[in-house]
Amino acid sequence: MLADFIETIVKILVVVVVLLTGFAYMTWFERRVIARLQVRIGPNRVGPEGLLQPLADGVKLFFKEDIIPAEADKALYLLAPMLAVVPSLLAAAVLPFGPDVTLFGRTIHLYIADINIALLYFLGLGSLGVYSVVLAGWASNNKYALLGGLRASAQMISYELAMGLSVLAVVMLTGSFSLVDIVEAQAGGRWFVLMQPLAFIIFVITMLAETKRAPFDLPEAEQELVAGFHTEYSGMKFALFYMGEYIGMIVISGVAVSLFLGGWQGPFAEQIPLLGVLYFFLKVAVFMFFFVWMRATLPRLRYDRLMQLGWKVLLPLSLANVVVTALAVVARDTGFFGLLG
Amino acid sequence: MREYAVLGAFLLVGIVLPAAVVIGGWLLGPKRANPVKNSTYECGLETVGETWIQFKVQYYVYALIFVIFDIEVVYLYPWAVAYNRLGLFALVEALIFAGILVAGLFYAWRKGALAWF
Numbered sequence: 533m534l535a536d537f538i539e540t541i542v543k544i545l546v547v548v549v550v551l552l553t554g555f556a557y558m559t560w561f562e563r564r565v566i567a568r569l570q571v572r573i574g575p576n577r578v579g580p581e582g583l584l585q586p587l588a589d590g591v592k593l594f595f596k597e598d599i600i601p602a603e604a605d606k607a608l609y610l611l612a613p614m615l616a617v618v619p620s621l622l623a624a625a626v627l628p629f630g631p632d633v634t635l636f637g638r639t640i641h642l643y644i645a646d647i648n649i650a651l652l653y654f655l656g657l658g659s660l661g662v663y664s665v666v667l668a669g670w671a672s673n674n675k676y677a678l679l680g681g682l683r684a685s686a687q688m689i690s691y692e693l694a695m696g697l698s699v700l701a702v703v704m705l706t707g708s709f710s711l712v713d714i715v716e717a718q719a720g721g722r723w724f725v726l727m728q729p730l731a732f733i734i735f736v737i738t739m740l741a742e743t744k745r746a747p748f749d750l751p752e753a754e755q756e757l758v759a760g761f762h763t764e765y766s767g768m769k770f771a772l773f774y775m776g777e778y779i780g781m782i783v784i785s786g787v788a789v790s791l792f793l794g795g796w797q798g799p800f801a802e803q804i805p806l807l808g809v810l811y812f813f814l815k816v817a818v819f820m821f822f823f824v825w826m827r828a829t830l831p832r833l834r835y836d837r838l839m840q841l842g843w844k845v846l847l848p849l850s851l852a853n854v855v856v857t858a859l860a861v862v863a864r865d866t867g868f869f870g871l872l873g
Numbered sequence: 874m875r876e877y878a879v880l881g882a883f884l885l886v887g888i889v890l891p892a893a894v895v896i897g898g899w900l901l902g903p904k905r906a907n908p909v910k911n912s913t914y915e916c917g918l919e920t921v922g923e924t925w926i927q928f929k930v931q932y933y934v935y936a937l938i939f940v941i942f943d944i945e946v947v948y949l950y951p952w953a954v955a956y957n958r959l960g961l962f963a964l965v966e967a968l969i970f971a972g973i974l975v976a977g978l979f980y981a982w983r984k985g986a987l988a989w990f
Contacts, residue, residue: 548886595903598899599911601911614888622887644883645877645880647876674915676915678928682928689939690935690939692943693942700949700953703950707957707958708954767898768894768899839987843938847978848978854949855968858963861957866961
């Protein structure tokens with residue numbers, strides 16, 4: 533019992549520390565890569581290759597004044613940045629980041645919780661993420677912030693449907709919501725991206741929209757809305773929005789990897805568990821690069837186009853994908869292909 | 874139940890962390906408030922009129938369609954999870970259901986609810 537307790541605490545702490553470090557170094561990584569893609573150098577002064585830059589930024593933000601606008605709704609203004617972090621952090625609990633490890637004679641599962649509704653839990657927390665943006669935009673009592681908040685909420689709910697439906701196709705193939713089961717089902721290189729390429733593409737597009745990243749970064753749209761919903765935020769509260777966004781990126785990449793790219797699966801991952809963890813992080817890192825690459829490549833969508841894409845393209849496509857998957861599964865199970873051949 | 878207790882512990886950490894960050898920033902940062910600094914930031918211009926007004930109705934329409942479709946998608950979840958065991962019967966049912974979904978989407982589309990103006 534005590535050992536269980538200690539194991540849980542250690543796992544939670546490790547995941548939180550890894551996510552926070554990932555967040556800090558993602559800011560560095562993004563600035564360096566964006567700089568390279570724009571033929572600049574990027575931050576390289578603080579420490580070797582600028583590696584201490586995130587630390588310096590963190591210290592700086594801690595010592596910045598915490599301004600609360602006189603006109604703001606104080607309670608909600610305080611609550612919103614915290615709400616930005618909680619859901620994206622919590623979603624990490626259901627990610628399997630490696631195969632079972634045997635340590636000191638105990639079998640340790642490399643995930644925090646394996647609940648049978650893991651995907652619903654993830655989608656639910658994704659929806660909760662909207663609240664921080666809307667509340668921040670509204671509570672700031674600033675016109676730019678309000679516009680940013682409203683745009684964000686409309687955008688996130690529009691893309692959530694397509695995301696939910698693209699995930700559904702994978703659920704139909706495995707018959708489980710648990711990410712642990714879904715990763716197990718992809719053993720031996722049978723990655724779901726091969727069976728569900730369309731669902732994968734839809735998931736990746738909606739993933740960019742859900743995390744409010746370019747080319748769907750309308751809520752922030754610095755050229756027209758200053759900083760959108762977090763215009764009035766400063767100091768650590770400002771940093772919390774970024775923490776929420778980057779942790780959200782890492783976690784959603786982890787979910788994408790688990791759903792479509794085999795999670796921690798890879799050659800020899802079963803024999804050497806550490807290799808599995810390494811595969812998982814490498815796959816996530818590819819997605820992180822993809823996020824930055826898209827930001828450097830694609831211009832921002834116009835708002836009406838963004839809504840049209842979500843409702844008139846992605847939603848019908850993902851629905852069609854579910855129907856086609858349903859037909860294919862029945863054809864497989866009833867031996868329809870067998871009758872033909 | 875054990876797994877949910879673990880999630881509860883994780884929730885606790887998830888709440889304490891941002892709260893600690895905000896409190897830390899509040900303790901360490903300077904506090905030199907003045908009326909100009911605390912005024913609404915709108916690129917140096919004085920803010921005109923109310924911010925909390927009745928706003929573009931289109932957002933509301935989208936929210937309404939979303940609620941309808943989200944519930945319909947939620948109904949598809951239990952179906953998907955049991956799909957392996959249900960076979961042909963579930964397929965026919967789901968096709969009818971998806972047909973209704975598509976009809977609903979098409980209706981909203983034709984009514985102009987998906988247009989942005």
